Amino acid sequence: xxxxxxxxxxxxxxxxxxxxxxxxxxxxxxxxxxxxxxxxxxxxxxxxxxxxxxxxxxxxxxxxxxxxxxxxxxxxxxxxxxxxxxxxxxxxxxxxxxxxxxxxxxxxxxxxxxxxxxxxxxxxxxxxxxxxxxxxxxxxxxx
Amino acid sequence: xxxxxxxxxxxxxxxxxxxxxxxxxxxxxxxxxxxxxxxxxxxxxxxxxxxxxxxxxxxxxxxxxxxxxxxxxxxxxxxxxxxxxxxxxxxxxxxxxxxxxxxxxxxxxxxxxxxxxxxxxxxxxxxxxxxxxxxxxxxxxxx
Numbered sequence: 001x002x003x004x005x006x007x008x009x010x011x012x013x014x015x016x017x018x019x020x021x022x023x024x025x026x027x028x029x030x031x032x033x034x035x036x037x038x039x040x041x042x043x044x045x046x047x048x049x050x051x052x053x054x055x056x057x058x059x060x061x062x063x064x065x066x067x068x069x070x071x072x073x074x075x076x077x078x079x080x081x082x083x084x085x086x087x088x089x090x091x092x093x094x095x096x097x098x099x100x101x102x103x104x105x106x107x108x109x110x111x112x113x114x115x116x117x118x119x120x121x122x123x124x125x126x127x128x129x130x131x132x133x134x135x136x137x138x139x140x141x142x143x
Numbered sequence: 144x145x146x147x148x149x150x151x152x153x154x155x156x157x158x159x160x161x162x163x164x165x166x167x168x169x170x171x172x173x174x175x176x177x178x179x180x181x182x183x184x185x186x187x188x189x190x191x192x193x194x195x196x197x198x199x200x201x202x203x204x205x206x207x208x209x210x211x212x213x214x215x216x217x218x219x220x221x222x223x224x225x226x227x228x229x230x231x232x233x234x235x236x237x238x239x240x241x242x243x244x245x246x247x248x249x250x251x252x253x254x255x256x257x258x259x260x261x262x263x264x265x266x267x268x269x270x271x272x273x274x275x276x277x278x279x280x281x282x283x284x285x286x
Contacts, residue, residue: 035222039221041231043231043271045269048272049249077184084224086227086265088265088267106192110227113224121229124267124269126270128189128190128192129189129190133192
């Protein structure tokens with residue numbers, strides 16, 4: 001059993017651990033972050049919905065065969081209560097090409113408090129037309 | 144104030160009320176179903192993220208100017224606790240053309256229990272390649 005199995009951080013730390021595992025192509029670490037529930041859902045941009053551990057694991061395994069993926073979640077909007085955190089982020093994906101693709105990736109990540117701690121219930125990522133919106137907070141800090 | 148303002152049903156009934164308001168192009172009824180929180184998020188397929196009541200309202204107003212939209216949510220997968228329901232559905236959208244588009248719409252709908260009752264926190268819809276997956280339950284009933 002991976003040490004990651006004992007993940008016991010906050011919902012924010014869970015999100016960091018999620019993108020960190022993706023950046024390391026750490027399949028075991030990534031899968032240990034999901035809720036132990038066959039209703040967990042993962043949607044990769046443009047792809048059909050995946051439900052349950054086996055399908056979700058297979059999808060990430062296929063992604064990691066092509067290498068790790070560096071994703072920086074930005075512009076978080078969040079709603080939370082004692083048992084759930086709903087995060088909306090814009091995923092800044094580091095690609096090998098610098099070519100503008102005139103699109104960006106949006107993700108809805110839902111985290112739930114389980115008896116084992118905070119775990120992922122849903123990751124829904126999709127492509128949106130156009131460049132990502134200006135980060136107004138960052139802009140106001142810089143200017 | 145609309146009568147819909149007093150919506151006090153379950154999370155499942157909230158989902159029905161949501162798609163029902165869309166099918167009637169009922170902007171006031173629709174907006175009354177969202178949580179009174181400026182962190183609410185709505186993503187229409189392929190479009191940039193909308194955060195907060197004003198932006199979300201404007202988007203539906205623009206959609207309804209072209210008429211109502213009949214959407215039948217199918218193949219529900221759900222996770223829930225006392226204060227949150229996370230629904231993943233395939234949206235069967237009734238279009239005027241019967242032309243196959245070789246895609247389908249997935250939606251993640253997050254409902255939260257507020258002091259006013261169950262309300263919408265997030266609606267994230269996106270297009271997926273290919274036809275919708277076979278509904279195995281429906282298929283087993285029919286055959």
